[in-house]
Amino acid sequence: MLFKEIIGQNELKRQLIQTVSDKRISHAQLFVGSEGSGNLALAIAYAQYICCQNKQDDDSCGHCKSCIKFQKLVHPDLHFAFPVNTTGKIKKDAISDNFIAEWRKLITDFPYLGERTWYEYLGIENKQGNIGKLDAEAIQQKMIFKPFEADYKFMIIWLPERMNATAANKLLKLIEEPPANTLFLLVSKNIDQIIKTILSRTQLIRVPPVDEQSMHDMLSEKYDLSPNETKVLTRLSAGDVLKAIKIHDRHETEQDFFDNFKLMMRLAYEQKFVELLDWAEDMVKLGREQQKGFLYFCQQMIRENFIMNRKMQNIVYATDKEKDFSQKFSQSITPKNVESIYLALNLAMSHIEHNGNQKIIFTDLAIKFTQLIRKI
Numbered sequence: 001m002l003f004k005e006i007i008g009q010n011e012l013k014r015q016l017i018q019t020v021s022d023k024r025i026s027h028a029q030l031f032v033g034s035e036g037s038g039n040l041a042l043a044i045a046y047a048q049y050i051c052c053q054n055k056q057d058d059d060s061c062g063h064c065k066s067c068i069k070f071q072k073l074v075h076p077d078l079h080f081a082f083p084v085n086t087t088g089k090i091k092k093d094a095i096s097d098n099f100i101a102e103w104r105k106l107i108t109d110f111p112y113l114g115e116r117t118w119y120e121y122l123g124i125e126n127k128q129g130n131i132g133k134l135d136a137e138a139i140q141q142k143m144i145f146k147p148f149e150a151d152y153k154f155m156i157i158w159l160p161e162r163m164n165a166t167a168a169n170k171l172l173k174l175i176e177e178p179p180a181n182t183l184f185l186l187v188s189k190n191i192d193q194i195i196k197t198i199l200s201r202t203q204l205i206r207v208p209p210v211d212e213q214s215m216h217d218m219l220s221e222k223y224d225l226s227p228n229e230t231k232v233l234t235r236l237s238a239g240d241v242l243k244a245i246k247i248h249d250r251h252e253t254e255q256d257f258f259d260n261f262k263l264m265m266r267l268a269y270e271q272k273f274v275e276l277l278d279w280a281e282d283m284v285k286l287g288r289e290q291q292k293g294f295l296y297f298c299q300q301m302i303r304e305n306f307i308m309n310r311k312m313q314n315i316v317y318a319t320d321k322e323k324d325f326s327q328k329f330s331q332s333i334t335p336k337n338v339e340s341i342y343l344a345l346n347l348a349m350s351h352i353e354h355n356g357n358q359k360i361i362f363t364d365l366a367i368k369f370t371q372l373i374r375k376i
């Protein structure tokens with residue numbers, strides 16, 4: 001990981017580089033910041049910089065033997081520990097080493113990782129991951145040896161707040177007085193949850209939110225947005241790269257939902273049955289989660305348009321397109337049909353949840369709408 005691959009954080013990068021040139025690298029450091037601040041990426045880039053054989057003033061060279069291994073996260077002196085749990089593949093005694101391939105893949109693809117995303121990727125989304133006794137023992141063993149190739153060896157512990165008390169007790173002494181040339185880099189998103197004895201043995205590095213300019217530049221490069229949309233997204237992200245991506249993706253999905261909703265309502269109003277059957281077929285292609293999301297979106301649209309019909313309050317629209325549509329559409333959502341429409345959507349949602357036949361569910365819904373939308 002090069003420093004320049006990390007969004008913003010220029011002041012912190014400068015400070016970290018300074019510790020290397022001043023030769024005052026602390027043996028246990030705790031990088032604390034939101035998941036989308038770049039805290040994990042910074043810890044890795046810092047380790048790479050310390051090991052780089054051809055350090056530049058502001059970054060690692062990216063080409064030396066050490067950098068090449070670091071870029072793939074396979075340097076023999078670079079170790080990781082992170083929260084895990086049992087999966088279909090690892091049925092008991094899960095430790096970080098069981099999942100190192102998945103870890104390398106995710107981090108090298110994109111060095112901003114959310115805890116949920118990690119669990120989903122491992123297929124343990126219903127369980128909490130943790131760093132347990134077995135991982136602590138593995139860390140102890142790895143730290144016994146001298147560095148193989150570099151001047152230092154590194155143990156990067158992602159989310160030390162997921163370390164249980166047994167594991168923490170095993171590691172206390174090691175973190176307090178590590179063997180020579182050993183660095184512990186802990187990366188946390190919630191300092192309050194870290195076991196106090198661990199916390200007190202580390203030097204704190206606060207990773208601030210990404211500055212607005214850097215976030216803005218990243219978003220305009222990554223997405224095809226208007227200047228105003230980029231500005232709004234920058235502000236909503238509050239300096240968190242993962243949050244910015246999430247908001248953007250949700251917005252995209254909602255636009256798709258909106259287009260689908262409009263199409264269904266238009267076809268229902270015009271009573272175009274053949275096209276409605278095609279529409280239902282298309283809906284089947286979405287996964288169940290997407291289908292539920294769509295039905296939820298429909299309910300939201302119905303609610304907002306009913307409010308508009310009754311002129312109960314001013315509605316804040318996500319986009320101008322939605323506003324234009326609703327000026328007309330709201331006339332079709334009245335006290336005579338609003339409840340039936342709502343119930344029809346509820347029923348469809350419940351059938352989807354109970355694994356009903358999706359084609360029948362959406363066809364049924366579309367046909368109901370041909371009647372309901374005209375009962376004004």
Ligand SMILES: [Zn+2]
Nearest residue numbers: 052061064067
């Ligand atoms: Zn290098």
